[in-house]
Amino acid sequence: MAVRGPAPLSEEWLLGEYPFLPGAERWTAEFSVGELATAPRFDRTRAFGRARALAGADDPSGSTVLAELDRARPDERLLSFLYARLLLACAPSAAPIRRWAVAEAKRAYARLERGDPEVVREVAGRLGHPIEPLPAGGMTIDLAEYLHLAVPIREGAFRLGPQALRHGRVEVTDARAARLIEEAVRIELSRPPSIDPALAERVRGLEAPFFEEIARRTPAPRAAGPAGPTVLRADLFPPCVRKMRRTLESGENLSHAGRFALAAFLHRAGADEETIVDSYRGAPDFDESITRYQVEHITHRDGGRGYEPPECATLRSHGLCLREGDPSAPAPIDRARDPRCFEESLRHPLQYYRQRGGRVREDPDRDGPTTREGAGGRDAATPRGPERTPSTGRR
Ligand code: SF4
Numbered sequence: 603m604a605v606r607g608p609a610p611l612s613e614e615w616l617l618g619e620y621p622f623l624p625g626a627e628r629w630t631a632e633f634s635v636g637e638l639a640t641a642p643r644f645d646r647t648r649a650f651g652r653a654r655a656l657a658g659a660d661d662p663s664g665s666t667v668l669a670e671l672d673r674a675r676p677d678e679r680l681l682s683f684l685y686a687r688l689l690l691a692c693a694p695s696a697a698p699i700r701r702w703a704v705a706e707a708k709r710a711y712a713r714l715e716r717g718d719p720e721v722v723r724e725v726a727g728r729l730g731h732p733i734e735p736l737p738a739g740g741m742t743i744d745l746a747e748y749l750h751l752a753v754p755i756r757e758g759a760f761r762l763g764p765q766a767l768r769h770g771r772v773e774v775t776d777a778r779a780a781r782l783i784e785e786a787v788r789i790e791l792s793r794p795p796s797i798d799p800a801l802a803e804r805v806r807g808l809e810a811p812f813f814e815e816i817a818r819r820t821p822a823p824r825a826a827g828p829a830g831p832t833v834l835r836a837d838l839f840p841p842c843v844r845k846m847r848r849t850l851e852s853g854e855n856l857s858h859a860g861r862f863a864l865a866a867f868l869h870r871a872g873a874d875e876e877t878i879v880d881s882y883r884g885a886p887d888f889d890e891s892i893t894r895y896q897v898e899h900i901t902h903r904d905g906g907r908g909y910e911p912p913e914c915a916t917l918r919s920h921g922l923c924l925r926e927g928d929p930s931a932p933a934p935i936d937r938a939r940d941p942r943c944f945e946e947s948l949r950h951p952l953q954y955y956r957q958r959g960g961r962v963r964e965d966p967d968r969d970g971p972t973t974r975e976g977a978g979g980r981d982a983a984t985p986r987g988p989e990r991t992p993s994t995g996r997r
Pocket residue numbers: 840841842843913914915917918922923924925943944948949950951954
């Protein structure tokens with residue numbers, strides 16, 4: 603993979619290496635998007651674009667080596683990126699573009715982490731998140747910018763508490779600065795650009811084999827089925843859990859706390875491991891082996907009883923309680939306020955599930971959430987969730 607060019611900050615080199623940066627429009631001013639999608643002179647560019655998009659579907663870790671693309675000219679790399687983005691913006695589902703965004707962001711991280719601090723500064727600035735190198739090493743970023751980029755990162759090392767804060771700026775290592783930029787790139791690329799509907803239709807027709815292939819390679823959310831001796835009643839799940847599932851099914855990121863809560867809840871609601879792993883297939887960074895390992899870790903604890911899912915107060919403190927309803931949900935039942943969640947006695951999502959007729963695995967106490975919960979609040983007795991949660995092992 604090309605890391606440094608002969609003139610690192612030349613415009614051509616910078617846009618070839620970091621094609622998501624603003625400025626690419628100048629290179630594409632001489633032809634239309636329609637030409638990029640159809641003209642024979644762009645055959646090779648389109649082939650690179652398809653390879654780029656499929657690599658993201660196969661491996662969102664961004665480590666798939668596209669040797670021919672890495673040897674291509676900067677303009678070919680840039681245009682192949684633009685074509686991949688065009689293709690994915692035309693895809694019927696948002697999941698492929700979100701997986702690809704993760705892969706491209708991780709590729710950018712790999713280059714930035716090993717690159718010149720000046721390049722990091724330039725890339726961050728052009729993305730609208732100024733990061734400045736410090737004379738003695740490391741970087742510094744405005745506190746508000748840090749929070750904006752670090753909050754979605756589920757790695758404990760990015761929490762604000764341990765960071766060095768001076769005069770409203772956070773000091774970070776070069777590697778953490780690169781990781782913050784990775785997040786900025788992921789957020790930017792996850793949003794599909796708006797495409798003229800007629801062009802999108804044309805691209806879908808011209809690239810039908812590509813869309814079949816990417817649908818085949820993108821892990822799809824699967825419906826839950828019978829689980830052990832109990833039957834999983836997803837229609838009885840509380841609003842918070844329904845929202846966690848919708849988030850993943852639509853290919854969006856779910857926080858560390860949400861991922862843990864979902865796996866722990868599904869296990870106690872009787873879902874088998876396959877069903878729990880399947881729930882994470884829509885995650886943009888889904889990795890089957892890591893997810894399986896983490897799900898086993900959560901569910902095998904305590905002789906198979908598993909970690910206790912967090913109670914309502916904990917979910918509320920993480921912004922995961924949806925009792926007021928979810929205005930963005932497609933189904934009216936998910937948009938509505940749920941009166942059951944406002945009852946004073948309701949303290950736990952499993953309690954909600956059981957009150958509606960769902961059965962809870964190894965449930966010794968039918969009157970309260972569990973015996974320990976019934977004793978009045980459970981935070982002290984609730985084990986902390988593992989630091990790593992499905993679907994990524996990154997800290
Ligand atoms: S009140 Fe409890 S069960 Fe209801 S949505 Fe909030 S966290 Fe979930």
